[in-house]
Amino acid sequence: MPVAINCCTQRQERLWDSMKALDPPCDAMIVTSRHNLRYLTGFTGSNGVAVATASGTFFFTDPRYQFQAAQEVAAKAKAVTGPLLNQVAALATRRKWKRLGFEQDHLTAGQFELLRSKMTRHQTWLPRSGVVETLRMVKSDEELACIALSVKTNSMALDAALRRLRAGMSEAELAAEIDYQMCKLGAEKPSFDTIVAAGVRSALPHAHPTRLPIGPGVLLIDMGAFQGGYASDMTRTFFLGEPTREMARIYKAVLEAQLAAIDVVRPGIKASAVDRAARNVLKAHGLDKAFMHSTGHGLGLEIHEPPRLGKKEGTKLEAGMAITIEPGAYVEGVGGVRIEDTLRVTTQGCEVLTPTPKELRVL
Amino acid sequence: MPVAINCCTQRQERLWDSMKALDPPCDAMIVTSRHNLRYLTGFTGSNGVAVATASGTFFFTDPRYQFQAAQEVAAKAKAVTGPLLNQVAALATRRKWKRLGFEQDHLTAGQFELLRSKMTRHQTWLPRSGVVETLRMVKSDEELACIALSVKTNSMALDAALRRLRAGMSEAELAAEIDYQMCKLGAEKPSFDTIVAAGVRSALPHAHPTRLPIGPGVLLIDMGAFQGGYASDMTRTFFLGEPTREMARIYKAVLEAQLAAIDVVRPGIKASAVDRAARNVLKAHGLDKAFMHSTGHGLGLEIHEPPRLGKKEGTKLEAGMAITIEPGAYVEGVGGVRIEDTLRVTTQGCEVLTPTPKELRVL
Numbered sequence: 001m002p003v004a005i006n007c008c009t010q011r012q013e014r015l016w017d018s019m020k021a022l023d024p025p026c027d028a029m030i031v032t033s034r035h036n037l038r039y040l041t042g043f044t045g046s047n048g049v050a051v052a053t054a055s056g057t058f059f060f061t062d063p064r065y066q067f068q069a070a071q072e073v074a075a076k077a078k079a080v081t082g083p084l085l086n087q088v089a090a091l092a093t094r095r096k097w098k099r100l101g102f103e104q105d106h107l108t109a110g111q112f113e114l115l116r117s118k119m120t121r122h123q124t125w126l127p128r129s130g131v132v133e134t135l136r137m138v139k140s141d142e143e144l145a146c147i148a149l150s151v152k153t154n155s156m157a158l159d160a161a162l163r164r165l166r167a168g169m170s171e172a173e174l175a176a177e178i179d180y181q182m183c184k185l186g187a188e189k190p191s192f193d194t195i196v197a198a199g200v201r202s203a204l205p206h207a208h209p210t211r212l213p214i215g216p217g218v219l220l221i222d223m224g225a226f227q228g229g230y231a232s233d234m235t236r237t238f239f240l241g242e243p244t245r246e247m248a249r250i251y252k253a254v255l256e257a258q259l260a261a262i263d264v265v266r267p268g269i270k271a272s273a274v275d276r277a278a279r280n281v282l283k284a285h286g287l288d289k290a291f292m293h294s295t296g297h298g299l300g301l302e303i304h305e306p307p308r309l310g311k312k313e314g315t316k317l318e319a320g321m322a323i324t325i326e327p328g329a330y331v332e333g334v335g336g337v338r339i340e341d342t343l344r345v346t347t348q349g350c351e352v353l354t355p356t357p358k359e360l361r362v363l
Numbered sequence: 364m365p366v367a368i369n370c371c372t373q374r375q376e377r378l379w380d381s382m383k384a385l386d387p388p389c390d391a392m393i394v395t396s397r398h399n400l401r402y403l404t405g406f407t408g409s410n411g412v413a414v415a416t417a418s419g420t421f422f423f424t425d426p427r428y429q430f431q432a433a434q435e436v437a438a439k440a441k442a443v444t445g446p447l448l449n450q451v452a453a454l455a456t457r458r459k460w461k462r463l464g465f466e467q468d469h470l471t472a473g474q475f476e477l478l479r480s481k482m483t484r485h486q487t488w489l490p491r492s493g494v495v496e497t498l499r500m501v502k503s504d505e506e507l508a509c510i511a512l513s514v515k516t517n518s519m520a521l522d523a524a525l526r527r528l529r530a531g532m533s534e535a536e537l538a539a540e541i542d543y544q545m546c547k548l549g550a551e552k553p554s555f556d557t558i559v560a561a562g563v564r565s566a567l568p569h570a571h572p573t574r575l576p577i578g579p580g581v582l583l584i585d586m587g588a589f590q591g592g593y594a595s596d597m598t599r600t601f602f603l604g605e606p607t608r609e610m611a612r613i614y615k616a617v618l619e620a621q622l623a624a625i626d627v628v629r630p631g632i633k634a635s636a637v638d639r640a641a642r643n644v645l646k647a648h649g650l651d652k653a654f655m656h657s658t659g660h661g662l663g664l665e666i667h668e669p670p671r672l673g674k675k676e677g678t679k680l681e682a683g684m685a686i687t688i689e690p691g692a693y694v695e696g697v698g699g700v701r702i703e704d705t706l707r708v709t710t711q712g713c714e715v716l717t718p719t720p721k722e723l724r725v726l
Contacts, residue, residue, distance in 0.1 A: 046569075063655075064569060102472070109475035110467030110490060127473060176546035183539035188571075189556060206409075206427060208551075292426075 007140070008042045008074035012057050014135055015040060019052075019101065026101035026126055028053045030088055030115075033106035035301045036132035038229065042072045049084045050075060051091060058091060060084045085111060089118035101126045133306050137298055138320040144344055146230035147300065147322050150187065151342045151353040154225045154232040157181035158356060162238075165363065171196040171209035178223050187225035191233065191303040195222035202237065203336040205293055205328065216241040218335040219363065224303060231299045233324050234354050235340035239362045247337070250329050251360050253285035254337045257327040258358070261295055261309075265325070265343060265350040271313035278327040279311075290329040298323050299342065321345040322353075370503065371405045371437035375420050377498055378403060382415075382464065389464035389489055391416045393451055393478075396469035398664040399495035401592065405435045412447045413438060414454060421454060423447045448474060452481035464489045496669050500661055501683040507707055509593035510663065510685050513550065514705045514716040517588045517595040520544035521719060525601075528726065534559040534572035541586050550588035554596065554666040558585035565600065566699040568656055568691065579604040581698040582726065587666060594662045596687050597717050598703035602725045610700070613692050614723050616648035617700045620690040621721070624658055624672075628688070628706060628713040634676035641690040642674075653692040661686050662705065684708040685716075 019026055031050040037043050041050055041057065045065040051058040057075035066079035080087050092100060102112070104127035116125065139147065160181040165174060175194040182190060197207035202220040219240055224233040237251065261278040275295040282291045294310035299322055307315040309323060317323070326340030341354040382389055394413040400406050404413055404420065408428040414421040420438035429442035443450050455463060465475070467490035479488065502510065523544040528537060538557040545553060560570035565583040582603055587596040600614065624641040638658040645654045657673035662685055670678040672686060680686070689703030704717035 104473035104476065105471050107472045108468050109465070109470045109472050110492065112472035112475075113467065113490065127476065129473060172551075173547060176543055179546065180539055180543035183542065184536060186574075188535075193552065211549075 006074075007142070008040060011040050011135065012052055012074070015052055015132060016054055018131060018135060022101075022126075022128070022131075024099060024124070024126065027097035027099050028092065028095075029101035029128065029131070030103070030107075031132065032103050032111075033132065036103070036106070036136075038301055039132060039136055041075050043069060044072060044229070045069070047084070049088060051088055053097075060087045083114065085115050086118060089115055092123070093119060098122060099124045099126055101128045101131075103128060103131075105129055130306065136300055137306055137315075138318050139300060139322050139344075140320070143230065143300060144320065144322060146228040147232065147342065147344070148353050150191075150225050150227035150230050150232035151234070152355065153182060153185045153187050153227050154223060154234055155354060155356040156185050157187070157225065158221065158223065158234070158236065160185070162363065165214075168213045170211045170213055171198055171201075172211050174214065174221075175209040178221070182223070182225045187227045188229075189226055191224035191226045191231040191299075195220065195235075197336070198240075200333055200335055203330040203332050203334065205330060205336070205338070214240065218243070218247060218337070220336060220338060222338065222340065224299075229301055231301070231303045232342055233299055233303060233326075233340060234342065234356060235326055235328075235338040236356060236358065236361075237337045237339060239360070242362060243360070246331075247335055248360065249285075250287065250290075250331070250335075251337050253282060253287050254327055254329050254339050255358060255360075256285075257281035257291075258325055258339045258341070261325045261327060262341070262343065262350065262352060265317060265323070265345060267317055267319045267345060267347065269317050271307045271309045271315045271317060272311060274317070274325070275309050275311055275313070278325070282327065282329060287329040290331055291327055292330070293328065296324040296326050296340075317345050319345050319347045369437075370505070371403060374403050374498065375415055375437070378415055378495060379417055381494060381498060385464075385489075385491070385494075387462060387487070387489065390460035390462050391455065391458075392464035392491065392494070393466070393470075394495065395466050395474075396495065399466070399469070399499075401664055402495060402499055404438050406432060407435060407592070408432070410447070412451055414451055416460075423450045446477065448478050449481060452478055455486070456482060461485060462487045462489055464491045464494075466491060466494075468492055493669065499663055500669055500678075501681050502663060502685055502707075503683070506593065506663060507683065507685060509591040510595065510705065510707070511716050513554075513588050513590035513593050513595035514597070515718065516545060516548045516550050516590050517586060517597055518717060518719040519548050520550070520588065521584065521586065521597070521599065523548070525726065528577075531576045533574045533576055534561055534564075535574050537577065537584075538572040541584070545586070545588045550590045551592075552589055554587035554589045554594040554662075558583065558598075560699070561603075563696055563698055566693040566695050566697065568693060568699070568701070577603065581606070581610060581700070583699060583701060585701065585703065587662075592664060594664070594666045595705055596662055596666060596689075596703060597705065597719060598689055598691075598701040599719060599721065600700045600702060602723070605725060606723070609694075610698055611723065612648075613650065613653075613694070613698075614700050616645060616650050617690055617692050617702050618721060618723075619648075620644035620654075621688055621702045621704070624688045624690060625704070625706065625713065625715060628680060628686070628708060630680055630682045630708060630710065632680050634670045634672045634678045634680060635674055637680070637688070638672050638674055638676070641688070645690065645692060650692040653694055654690055655693070656691065659687040659689050659703075680708050682708050682710045
């Protein structure tokens with residue numbers, strides 16, 4: 001997904017507009033997050049730093065990316081040797097900028113100290129959090145198309161991998177099949193370490209696949225792709241053989257909770273209210289204690305982005321956001337169920353992008 | 364690779380011994396790097412912080428990892444809600460520690476500010492770099508066995524993937540085959556994004572695999588696995604059809620450079636001298652300008668660890684280090700060659716762990 005240059009220029013202008021609202025104002029904002037750099041400038045390499053100002057954006061990278069930066073970057077790009085932050089300090093001194101914003105979550109303490117040591121005492125440092133991430137929450141149509149494609153590839157990969165499921169196969173082998181199918185179907189790579197958790201291990205929300213054979217019982221699969229740089233995310237819980245009454249009951253409750261949460265997704269609703277919709281259903285089934293994570297999260301250039309759909313999240317949903325809805329219930333020693341789709345918020349409500357069915361399925 | 368508890372205790376003692384040499388001394392050292400935490404405590408989860416002191420090590424994680432931490436961690440482990448750094452601040456205040464070391468490369472500016480804001484003005488903050496990384500350079504026999512296994516899996520995966528190479532296959536498809544075979548053969552995952560670069564694209568040292576079919580000419584593959592938590596790394600350059608005279612000449616020069624570098628690896632030699640051994644050979648072939656990266660790097664829990672085998676690296680090699688030797692030559696518009704093995708430094712010299720042959724091979 002090569003980003004059109006003019007699209008990045010608009011993003012830089014939106015960043016600057018949003019910064020104006022922050023007090024005190026910055027003369028320049030130093031951007032160091034790789035994902036924020038990609039969003040603002042189009043740069044897909046691993047080493048860069050941007051400095052956004054009212055009159056334009058400066059970009060520095062190292063000589064490995066000279067050619068790539070010239071092609072990709074919507075800013076005054078320069079390839080330099082040595083630490084990129086030295087260039088930032090020199091530029092700030094030359095331009096006599098007084099108030100410098102920086103991404104406090106994307107600069108190490110050591111890097112910040114280096115930056116500060118290179119400059120005079122007259123500068124004021126303004127730590128900023130989530131400024132670009134906030135802009136990224138609402139996606140453009142092009143970004144939503146990338147996410148929809150990634151979601152489709154992810155679902156096709158699950159189908160293809162399940163067709164290869166054989167007796168005696170291990171969790172790790174099935175995870176390898178999933179990743180392989182994803183990449184064959186067009187993904188760059190998985191968007192996180194694929195989770196395949198069988199039997200009682202499905203009760204661990206962050207289980208790593210083991211080399212143990214998948215036995216009869218629950219089979220929880222949480223998987224996502226990066227395609228065109230954009231993430232997808234889906235969880236399905238299957239059964240090898242008929243589920244126990246207890247597991248069937250849990251499945252039904254989680255599905256009901258997931259549908260209830262999807263049902264309330266619309267512009268203007270608080271993220272916490274979506275979380276509550278899922279949580280209330282699970283509570284009615286006596287499973288609220290068994291649901292110990294949040295109901296979902298935004299996704300885009302990263303697998304986890306704002307907004308978080310958690311208990312205390314005040315962010316209001318807006319049309320154009322891409323989010324997951326993924327309630328679950330986990331009973332130690334018994335098993336766990338999670339059902340997760342990727343959605344986009346529309347002007348009227350939402351559209352579930354994930355095409356994979358989610359009725360209880362016995363494999 | 365579950366690390367034996369007593370092995371971690373020894374590592375903590377070695378950390379404390381090495382810290383004594385630093386001036387001024389610390390009362391406690393706050394460890395936040397995920398890899399350093401794994402090394403020192405055995406913890407394999409994603410969220411934890413350790414505080415090392417002369418009398419023992421404290422460890423904090425969140426409730427998701429309560430059970431796992433109890434099993435894995437060689438320290439006083441506690442699962443807590445809320446930011447882990449708040450717990451560190453409370454502990455430091457309670458214990459009246461005055462001089463606090465922290466990993467300045469593994470704490471964001473925002474986290475450091477949070478930590479500082481929770482404490483009194485009487486504390487002195489001592490930024491530290493690479494303290495645990497330095498300990499990690501020399502591997503134990505168990506660690507070297509893990510690396511050797513990862514290397515073996517990686518080489519077997521290359522063989523298996525090459526057997527599946529077909530006319531018209533794209534770089535991305537071959538990369539997917541490689542990752543798949545790796546995981547089927549026992550790896551947890553690739554240790555970095557697999558590079559498959561065909562034709563003139565082989566001249567880009569950090570090429571991403573494309574969906575373009577692999578045509579006749581150069582085929583450069585750089586791949587590595589994580590197995591038992593430990594990395595392997597290998598590059599091979601093949602030819603589809605007979606190489607041009609120019610490419611055959613470059614291949615011969617790079618192989619000669621790689622063997623020359625391996626030849627000088629032994630305890631006591633400076634990393635820069637190993638780099639020079641490779642560089643001198645390429646210079647003699649008029650290819651010094653075509654070799655724009657360093658000759659190798661350490662590897663272990665991370666794919667890139669100290670020591671770097673670069674022009675200016677003064678670190679002396681020691682028995683027990685695991686390193687790569689990977690000179691290359693890249694000619695824009697023509698093609699590139701890189702040949703890389705994983706080695707361990709022995710008391711007498713070194714052992715090349717990578718079993719894959721490296722004579723010029725036409726596929």
